[in-house]
Amino acid sequence: DAGVIQSPRHEVTEMGQEVTLRCKPISGHNSLFWYRQTMMRGLELLIYFNNNVPIDDSGMPEDRFSAKMPNASFSTLKIQPSEPRDSAVYFCASGLDLNEQYFGPGTRLTVT
Protein backbone atom coordinates (compact mmCIF):
# COMPACT_ATOMS: atom_id res chain seq x y z
CA ASP A 1 0.00 0.00 0.00
CA ALA A 2 1.28 3.46 -0.84
CA GLY A 3 0.08 4.92 2.43
CA VAL A 4 -1.75 8.21 2.74
CA ILE A 5 -0.99 10.46 -0.21
CA GLN A 6 -1.07 14.23 0.04
CA SER A 7 -0.58 16.89 -2.58
CA PRO A 8 1.01 19.27 -3.02
CA ARG A 9 3.94 18.68 -0.66
CA HIS A 10 4.75 22.38 -0.63
CA GLU A 11 2.56 25.37 -1.40
CA VAL A 12 3.57 29.00 -1.41
CA THR A 13 0.83 31.51 -2.04
CA GLU A 14 0.00 35.12 -1.51
CA MET A 15 -2.43 36.40 1.08
CA GLY A 16 -5.96 36.40 -0.23
CA GLN A 17 -5.50 33.51 -2.63
CA GLU A 18 -7.45 30.27 -2.47
CA VAL A 19 -5.52 27.17 -1.41
CA THR A 20 -6.67 23.59 -1.91
CA LEU A 21 -4.94 20.68 -0.23
CA ARG A 22 -5.64 17.13 -1.34
CA CYS A 23 -5.58 13.76 0.36
CA LYS A 24 -5.99 10.16 -0.70
CA PRO A 25 -6.48 7.89 2.31
CA ILE A 26 -5.39 4.29 2.61
CA SER A 27 -7.79 1.98 0.82
CA GLY A 28 -10.24 0.33 3.21
CA HIS A 29 -9.95 2.95 5.92
CA ASN A 30 -13.26 4.54 6.88
CA SER A 31 -11.98 7.49 8.92
CA LEU A 32 -10.13 10.54 7.69
CA PHE A 33 -8.63 13.36 9.71
CA TRP A 34 -7.14 16.74 8.82
CA TYR A 35 -4.58 18.20 11.24
CA ARG A 36 -2.53 21.37 11.35
CA GLN A 37 0.92 21.49 12.96
CA THR A 38 2.72 24.64 14.06
CA MET A 39 5.53 25.26 16.50
CA MET A 40 3.31 27.45 18.66
CA ARG A 41 0.18 25.32 18.83
CA GLY A 42 1.47 21.82 18.15
CA LEU A 43 -0.81 19.34 16.40
CA GLU A 44 -4.44 20.44 16.11
CA LEU A 45 -7.32 18.36 14.79
CA LEU A 46 -9.28 20.37 12.23
CA ILE A 47 -11.94 17.93 11.07
CA TYR A 48 -12.84 14.25 11.25
CA PHE A 49 -14.81 12.29 8.63
CA ASN A 50 -16.26 8.83 9.10
CA ASN A 51 -17.63 7.00 6.05
CA ASN A 52 -17.25 10.25 4.07
CA VAL A 53 -19.47 12.18 6.49
CA PRO A 54 -18.06 15.06 8.57
CA ILE A 55 -18.44 14.04 12.20
CA ASP A 56 -16.52 16.70 14.05
CA ASP A 57 -15.47 20.04 12.56
CA SER A 58 -15.10 21.86 15.85
CA GLY A 59 -11.42 22.39 15.18
CA MET A 60 -11.90 24.27 11.94
CA PRO A 61 -10.59 27.73 12.83
CA GLU A 62 -13.09 29.85 10.93
CA ASP A 63 -15.32 30.04 7.91
CA ARG A 64 -12.36 30.54 5.62
CA PHE A 65 -11.64 26.83 6.07
CA SER A 66 -13.76 24.13 4.48
CA ALA A 67 -13.29 20.41 3.91
CA LYS A 68 -15.02 17.87 1.72
CA MET A 69 -14.90 14.15 1.21
CA PRO A 70 -16.86 13.35 -1.95
CA ASN A 71 -15.90 9.66 -1.87
CA ALA A 72 -13.94 7.16 0.16
CA SER A 73 -10.70 7.79 -1.70
CA PHE A 74 -10.43 11.57 -1.78
CA SER A 75 -10.67 14.59 0.47
CA THR A 76 -9.86 18.26 0.15
CA LEU A 77 -9.15 21.04 2.60
CA LYS A 78 -9.70 24.51 1.20
CA ILE A 79 -8.69 27.86 2.61
CA GLN A 80 -10.30 30.91 1.02
CA PRO A 81 -9.01 33.55 1.39
CA SER A 82 -5.66 32.52 2.83
CA GLU A 83 -3.83 34.59 5.44
CA PRO A 84 -0.21 34.54 6.66
CA ARG A 85 -1.31 33.02 9.98
CA ASP A 86 -2.50 29.95 8.08
CA SER A 87 1.13 29.05 7.36
CA ALA A 88 1.67 25.59 8.83
CA VAL A 89 2.11 21.95 7.93
CA TYR A 90 -1.23 20.31 7.19
CA PHE A 91 -1.51 16.56 7.67
CA CYS A 92 -4.13 14.14 6.50
CA ALA A 93 -4.48 10.85 8.37
CA SER A 94 -6.70 7.82 7.87
CA GLY A 95 -7.68 4.83 9.97
CA LEU A 96 -10.37 2.38 10.90
CA ASP A 97 -12.93 4.19 13.03
CA LEU A 98 -11.05 5.80 15.93
CA ASN A 99 -8.20 3.33 16.13
CA GLU A 100 -4.58 4.14 15.26
CA GLN A 101 -4.18 6.67 12.51
CA TYR A 102 -1.78 6.63 9.59
CA PHE A 103 -0.46 9.99 8.56
CA GLY A 104 0.47 11.34 5.17
CA PRO A 105 3.72 13.24 4.57
CA GLY A 106 2.02 16.61 5.00
CA THR A 107 1.69 19.79 2.97
CA ARG A 108 3.86 22.70 4.04
CA LEU A 109 1.85 25.85 3.37
CA THR A 110 3.45 29.28 3.32
CA VAL A 111 1.23 32.30 2.89
CA THR A 112 3.12 35.54 2.20
Next chain:
Amino acid sequence: AQSVAQPEDQVNVAEGNPLTVKCTYSVSGNPYLFWYVQYPNRGLQFLLKYITGDNLVKGSYGFEAEFNKSQTSFHLKKPSALVSDSALYFCAVRRNSGYSTLTFGKGTMLLVSP
Protein backbone atom coordinates in the same frame (compact mmCIF):
# COMPACT_ATOMS: atom_id res chain seq x y z
CA ALA B 1 -12.05 16.91 28.64
CA GLN B 2 -8.96 14.87 27.99
CA SER B 3 -5.32 15.95 27.95
CA VAL B 4 -1.78 14.70 27.60
CA ALA B 5 1.33 16.06 29.26
CA GLN B 6 4.83 15.40 28.01
CA PRO B 7 6.89 17.15 30.67
CA GLU B 8 10.18 17.14 28.79
CA ASP B 9 10.70 19.20 25.66
CA GLN B 10 13.90 17.28 24.97
CA VAL B 11 15.57 14.09 26.17
CA ASN B 12 19.26 13.46 25.58
CA VAL B 13 20.66 9.94 25.66
CA ALA B 14 23.92 8.33 24.64
CA GLU B 15 23.74 5.54 22.09
CA GLY B 16 23.45 2.16 23.77
CA ASN B 17 21.89 3.55 26.92
CA PRO B 18 18.27 2.97 27.87
CA LEU B 19 15.81 5.73 27.11
CA THR B 20 12.53 6.87 28.63
CA VAL B 21 10.15 9.47 27.22
CA LYS B 22 7.51 10.45 29.74
CA CYS B 23 3.78 10.86 29.23
CA THR B 24 0.92 11.42 31.64
CA TYR B 25 -2.70 11.71 30.68
CA SER B 26 -6.10 12.77 31.90
CA VAL B 27 -9.32 11.25 30.55
CA SER B 28 -12.73 10.39 31.88
CA GLY B 29 -13.15 6.65 32.02
CA ASN B 30 -10.60 4.22 30.67
CA PRO B 31 -8.01 5.34 28.13
CA TYR B 32 -6.75 4.22 24.79
CA LEU B 33 -3.12 5.36 24.62
CA PHE B 34 -0.81 5.74 21.65
CA TRP B 35 2.76 6.70 20.82
CA TYR B 36 3.77 8.20 17.49
CA VAL B 37 7.16 9.23 16.12
CA GLN B 38 7.87 12.03 13.66
CA TYR B 39 11.10 12.25 11.69
CA PRO B 40 12.08 15.57 10.09
CA ASN B 41 9.82 16.61 7.24
CA ARG B 42 7.69 13.49 7.61
CA GLY B 43 4.25 12.65 8.93
CA LEU B 44 3.68 10.96 12.25
CA GLN B 45 4.23 7.20 12.35
CA PHE B 46 2.32 4.90 14.68
CA LEU B 47 4.61 3.11 17.16
CA LEU B 48 2.38 1.30 19.62
CA LYS B 49 -0.89 1.42 21.51
CA TYR B 50 -2.47 0.32 24.75
CA ILE B 51 -6.08 -0.78 24.57
CA THR B 52 -6.47 -3.31 27.35
CA GLY B 53 -4.68 -6.26 28.89
CA ASP B 54 -0.97 -6.44 29.65
CA ASN B 55 0.35 -3.15 30.99
CA LEU B 56 3.59 -3.55 29.03
CA VAL B 57 3.03 -2.97 25.34
CA LYS B 58 5.62 -3.75 22.69
CA GLY B 59 5.78 -1.85 19.44
CA SER B 60 7.87 -1.07 16.40
CA TYR B 61 11.66 -0.61 16.31
CA GLY B 62 12.18 -2.18 19.75
CA PHE B 63 10.11 0.39 21.63
CA GLU B 64 7.80 -0.50 24.47
CA ALA B 65 5.55 1.43 26.81
CA GLU B 66 4.22 0.76 30.26
CA PHE B 67 0.69 1.69 31.23
CA ASN B 68 0.33 2.68 34.87
CA LYS B 69 -3.27 3.39 35.78
CA SER B 70 -2.62 4.65 39.31
CA GLN B 71 -0.08 7.17 38.06
CA THR B 72 -2.00 7.87 34.83
CA SER B 73 1.22 7.43 32.92
CA PHE B 74 2.27 5.76 29.69
CA HIS B 75 6.04 6.17 29.43
CA LEU B 76 7.86 5.12 26.27
CA LYS B 77 11.00 3.06 26.75
CA LYS B 78 13.75 1.33 24.83
CA PRO B 79 16.53 -0.75 26.40
CA SER B 80 19.30 0.44 24.07
CA ALA B 81 19.02 3.70 22.12
CA LEU B 82 20.22 4.13 18.54
CA VAL B 83 21.29 7.37 16.89
CA SER B 84 18.56 6.71 14.33
CA ASP B 85 15.96 6.91 17.12
CA SER B 86 16.51 10.68 17.24
CA ALA B 87 13.13 12.18 16.39
CA LEU B 88 10.07 13.89 17.83
CA TYR B 89 7.82 11.62 19.88
CA PHE B 90 4.13 12.22 20.56
CA CYS B 91 1.90 10.60 23.14
CA ALA B 92 -1.87 10.59 22.49
CA VAL B 93 -4.98 9.58 24.40
CA ARG B 94 -8.66 9.08 23.83
CA ARG B 95 -11.52 7.72 25.87
CA ASN B 96 -12.24 4.06 25.20
CA SER B 97 -16.00 4.50 24.96
CA GLY B 98 -18.29 6.78 23.09
CA TYR B 99 -17.10 9.37 20.62
CA SER B 100 -13.61 10.64 21.36
CA THR B 101 -10.87 11.68 18.97
CA LEU B 102 -7.19 11.61 19.81
CA THR B 103 -5.63 14.33 21.92
CA PHE B 104 -1.90 14.67 21.30
CA GLY B 105 0.79 15.92 23.61
CA LYS B 106 3.17 18.70 22.59
CA GLY B 107 5.88 16.24 21.69
CA THR B 108 9.31 15.38 23.10
CA MET B 109 12.45 15.65 21.02
CA LEU B 110 14.74 12.68 21.57
CA LEU B 111 18.41 13.23 20.74
CA VAL B 112 20.67 10.19 20.80
CA SER B 113 24.36 11.01 20.67
CA PRO B 114 26.96 8.62 19.21
